[in-house]
Amino acid sequence: LMEARSNTPTDADLTRWDRDHHLHPWASTDSWRKDDYMRINTADGIYLWDSTGKKFIDGPGGMWCVQIGYGRKDMADAIAKQVVEMPYASPWSSTSEPAAVLARRIAEMTPGDLNTVFFTTGGSTAVDTALRTVQFYNNRLGRPDKKLIIAREKGYHGSTYLASSVTGKERFNTKFDKSDLVRFLPDVNPYGRPEGVSLEDWCDQKVADLETLIAEEGAENIGCFIAEPILCSGGVIVPPPGYHQRTLEVCRANDILYISDEVVTGFGRLGHWFASQEVFGIEPDMITCAKGLTSGYLPLGACIVSDALMTAMEEPEGAEVFYNGFTYSGHPVSCAAALKNIEIMEDEDILGHVQRVAPHFQDRLRAIGERFDIVGDVRGMGLLGCIECRLDLPRKSLEADLKFGARLDAVCEEMGLMLRPFGNMAVFSPPLIISKEETDRMFDIMEAGLEKLSAEYDG
């Protein structure tokens, strides 16, 4: 024990080891192995404490995932129980009670005939599974040319090869290669639309973009369309009303499968288990989810497939193996965590809570848009929000504006609120258990931060 104690790393050790040996997501070559990351030591409810003991409201909710908040002992107990009882079972040759119960539970939550669940290790692998399912389906039906994938500029779908290939964001400046099976539709953000174009016209144009692309490439060459109901990592972009239904209709008319990527919007973020049908009125062919499924306590994702698609894959003569799977597909401990997460969300009526708090959250967000000149757009839905800095005021430095997100995050962090910076935007998606008072505290800090930034500009 004495030896273990003397080996306890110091703060300086941890900083150095992380800097020298830990490559973080999206690290830049000019700062990797130089950057020091904030080290989070403890967490409870919506709060985080860093290694210096400073307390923060967790604005991003981990990474859009910590729905039930941190430090839930009942979650820890459920996880521990499963670890002791049976921590692992190969999904190739066996199943487990948590996996079977969770699959049925998810099938109940999803719309229409989406009744078959393929478990994955996270969101990217859920997206990969959905895209590979399209390939399996069309190859099996003897349509090997029906392969192209339609995705959208600013969409984010993950970091495996195919999932990153359908990710529109920053695709022009990456040194990673991408699959050549993907075609992108232009930005759907209503905020960027030309002056004088109504929301209805904008929706018409965005649907026309899809129709034009299909006409150009030929429906016989297009396998699927993948879309987040709200483009979250792209800056919480809410497409114009009617867009989802109309794009789904276009896909149906052209025999193109529709994949709804609900990795962020699933599990309560918009006040429903899934948003596709209940918020946007669509029944896709597949839904992908992850993140909020376990509230981030353990990794897990899922791709949920419609009965129609399952049946269509069965119909051709001759059996073929669905060669897709992960060692940790249906991991018993992750599934037990997801079941406990769902139980907590039900027992504490977290969906109802989101529906009650969200209008106030969105009101406070809109008030920011009206109050601050430097803010060009505010947008959001449910407990998702984004503040975008204007780039068109001549008195401002464009370079500073392009770093607006990081600057707003920095001033807010001083006052105890973390945000997620993204270029000239800051996004936030706090744990769903956030109270009305905590919501006010969060927006009070944001307003104080914006006052500081505004003062800099006016000087």
Ligand code: PLP
């Ligand atoms: N899809 C969407 C919509 C996401 O926002 C993300 C992650 O942010 C992913 C997929 C990828 O999920 P993961 O990071 O768990 O692989």
